[in-house]
Amino acid sequence: MKLSERQEEIIRLVKKGQPVTSEALAEKLGVTRAALRADLxxxxxxxxxxxxxKVGYVYLGEAQNTRILENISRVLAGEIMSKPVTVTEETTVYDAIVFLFLNDVGTLFIENNGILVGAVSRKDFLKNAIGGTDIHKVPVGVIMTRMPNIVCGSTEDSAYDLAKKIIEHEIDSIPIVEKIGDGLNERPQFKIVGKISKTNITKLFVKLGEGN
Amino acid sequence: MKLSERQEEIIRLVKKGQPVTSEALAEKLGVTRAALRADLxxxxxxxxxxxxxKVGYVYLGEAQNTRILENISRVLAGEIMSKPVTVTEETTVYDAIVFLFLNDVGTLFIENNGILVGAVSRKDFLKNAIGGTDIHKVPVGVIMTRMPNIVCGSTEDSAYDLAKKIIEHEIDSIPIVEKIGDGLNERPQFKIVGKISKTNITKLFVKLGEGN
Structure with a gap:
């Protein structure tokens, strides 16, 4: 693991004037306190x-063995994924919302003959519920985000890479899919086998610290 | 870090028959594959x-230095929290939902003269939007979860402990608060200074693996 230039600079500043508050560090480095948080x-x-x-940062010593951090990216999505909750395109928006609550999930995936065709998040539902959509008549297929505009993952992706995608794309969850057929002459089709959400990542983070 | 009995048993099974699939491990241990995921x-x-x-698990060697995992619980909530988005009790549910979208957050916190009095999640809003609540008339104070029924944290709690609370209580975020006044004779009151959500924890997890 290589430290960034700014992280090295923070270490120098703390060594020199410890204890140092994050406010003081931010001022010395000419950045906001928020910008420093991740580095700290x-x-x-x-x-x-x-x-x-209430005191500040003090220097403890050289970086410890960081091999554990490298291992984090070895946990595969297939090891920590949850079951996806799916409905068909014809389900009304209202029925889909009820199904969302009954299953206590944040995203529904839409399947058509076993093929993943779309996704609808709690945010999409809320937007439509207040936006004049006749939720008792309109089918969920009308409001869903449609494939191929959905960020997908596979069981063999690392959970770490999917966490990164969740943050980069500002989404709540990623469907875990398997390709169907040879896909030589047609648009590739996928079967949904699981999902990875911020909840799975938070659980994994909690697992990391267990037993300490 | 101490391994659990089941984790030790998994190691024995993998050493004996590697590579071993998680299906085979689940069968030998008489548990579901899902139950094994966290241990694996x-x-x-x-x-x-x-x-x-597509092969299975193989044995690599003794557990490496796990001090990093112990350090995880040293990151304080104050270091990684986000800004809270707040409205007052009188805001209509509709206006509050619009504000939720404009700020692109999952939870609004309700303040009364600088005191945290409640919280409303996207889930609460959706429930009310489809449940017959007149969202243009009803104030958010009517539908919010009211203090003291909100799980709160302080800037000095570890991010790890708050992640655990998020999972245990099945909530999306935790307001970070500071106590106001001496609270000797009255019910304690709190000012909201930040929030920790699954997004903050996922970002921290992503940070963990950076630079590798």
């Missing part, structure tokens, strides 16, 4: 700095 | 097992 978090996790509440 | 993920992350796609 990573330096704390690798054991270089310690955050003392 | 943790054993992969600490470098004991390797998950080979």
């Amino acid at each position: 978090a990573i330096l704390t996790m690798i054991g270089v700095l310690d955050a003392r509440p | 993920a943790i054993l992969t992350m600490i470098g004991v097992l390797d998950a080979r796609p």
Whole structure:
């Protein structure tokens, strides 16, 4: 693991004037406190700095063995995915919302003869519920995000890479799919086998610290 | 870090018959594959097992230095929290939903003279939008979850402990608060200064693996 230039600079500043508050660090580096947060978090996790509440950051020592961090990207999506909840395109928006609540999930996936054709999030439903859509008549197929405009993953992707995609694309979950047929002459088709959401990633993060 | 009995049993089984698929492990242990996922993920992350796609698990060696995992719980909520988005109790449900979309957040917090009095999630809004509530007339104060029935945290809680609370209570986010006044003779009151959501935890997880 290589530290960034800014992380090295933070270490120098803390070594020199410890304890140093994050406000003081932000001022010295000419950035906002928010911009520093991620760097301070990573330096704390690798054991270089310690955050003392109401005091500031102190220097602890050289970065510890970071092989564990490298292993994080070895956990596969297939190991931690949840079951997807699916409905068909013809389901009314109202019935789909009820199904969403009954299954207590944040996203419904839409299947057509076993093929993933779309996705609808709680946010999409809310937008339509207040936007004048006749939710008792309009089928969910009308309001869904349609394939291929859905970010998908496979069971063999790392959970880490999918977490990155969730953050980059600002989405709540990613369907885990398997390709169907040879797809030589047609648009590729996919079967949904699972999903990875921020909940799965948060659970994995909690697992990481267990037993300590 | 201490491994659980089941994790030790998994290691024994993999050592004996590697490569071993998770299906085979689940069968031998008499549990579902889903029940094994978390154990397999943790054993992969600490470098004991390797998950080979389409092959199965193989044994790599003794658990590596797990001090990094212990450090995870040293990252404080104050280091990674986001800004909370707040409205007052009198805001109509409709206006609050519009505000939710404009700020692109999942939860609104309700303030009364600078005091946190409630919270409303996207799920609460959706329930009311389809449930016959006159969203143009009813104020958000009527549908919100009211203090003290909200799980709160402080800037000095570890992000790890709050992630655990998010999973245990099945909530999306936790307001980060500061106590106001001495609270000797009255019900304690809190000012909201931030929030920690599954998004913050997912971002922290992504940070963990950066630079590798």
